[in-house]
Amino acid sequence: MARSDRLPIRYTLQDYPNQPTPQAQAQAQAQPQPIKRHHTARYYAHRVRESFTNRVIKILCTIFLSLLLFVGIVLFILWLSLRPHRPRFHIVDFIVPGLSQPSGFENAQITFNVTDRNSNPHIGIYYDSMVGSVFYKDQQIGSAPLMDPFYQEPKTTTIVYSTFGAATLTVNSNRWKEFMDARQQGTVIFRLEITSVIRFKVTTWDTKHHKLHVNCDVAVGPDGTILPTWRNKKCPVYFS
Numbered sequence: 001m002a003r004s005d006r007l008p009i010r011y012t013l014q015d016y017p018n019q020p021t022p023q024a025q026a027q028a029q030a031q032p033q034p035i036k037r038h039h040t041a042r043y044y045a046h047r048v049r050e051s052f053t054n055r056v057i058k059i060l061c062t063i064f065l066s067l068l069l070f071v072g073i074v075l076f077i078l079w080l081s082l083r084p085h086r087p088r089f090h091i092v093d094f095i096v097p098g099l100s101q102p103s104g105f106e107n108a109q110i111t112f113n114v115t116d117r118n119s120n121p122h123i124g125i126y127y128d129s130m131v132g133s134v135f136y137k138d139q140q141i142g143s144a145p146l147m148d149p150f151y152q153e154p155k156t157t158t159i160v161y162s163t164f165g166a167a168t169l170t171v172n173s174n175r176w177k178e179f180m181d182a183r184q185q186g187t188v189i190f191r192l193e194i195t196s197v198i199r200f201k202v203t204t205w206d207t208k209h210h211k212l213h214v215n216c217d218v219a220v221g222p223d224g225t226i227l228p229t230w231r232n233k234k235c236p237v238y239f240s
Contacts, residue, residue: 085119086237087116089116091226093112094190096110105173112192116158116159123200123201124152128199136175187227197210
């Protein structure tokens with residue numbers, strides 16, 4: 001029998017590091033392979049309908065939100081242009097003619113003149129009533145209705161004036177003496193209060209009633225006329 005001159009060759013894992021071992025091949029064969037599932041036509045049709053519904057809902061929501069934003073902007077612009085501003089009152093004149101007479105309380109009289117400005121460009125004001133009162137040291141010394149109900153057009157000014165006489169003033173000798181004492185100091189300070197029930201008119205729509213309060217502090221000199229620094233002074237206005 002002839003001998004072979006070739007030597008047997010043995011391979012190791014170091015020669016082929018990527019070659020799987022017999023144990024790894026056995027484990028791989030033992031593991032179950034994933035099953036590829038094929039969906040039915042009904043499944044895909046349902047997915048298409050669901051996607052279409054979501055898209056329609058998104059479009060409708062976008063349209064609704066856009067309309068809501070547009071309406072909000074329009075209402076905000078209308079509110080800015082039509083929101084009512086309160087009337088502006090300024091004291092123009094205030095006279096106590098008998099203040100220079102020691103016994104003037106017997107014929108006490110107070111005459112005043114106030115401007116009422118409606119600065120709204122598109123809103124009118126209904127004055128359903130208006131009452132004027134005069135105070136001295138927070139004590140009322142006279143009160144009377146001022147004007148009949150009237151309507152004030154936008155961007156117009158109304159003159160409010162009246163004279164309080166003996167029938168509407170409650171001034172006795174003690175009160176007049178207080179006037180005289182203040183007159184010696186050079187200034188007698190009164191407060192004119194005007195109250196009114198008003199409504200704002202926007203085109204053909206009227207608002208609810210509001211009670212308007214106007215407080216005008218005014219000072220007169222020894223001659224009983226308003227001091228120049230108090231003339232045309234703006235009067236605070238508030239609602240209740």
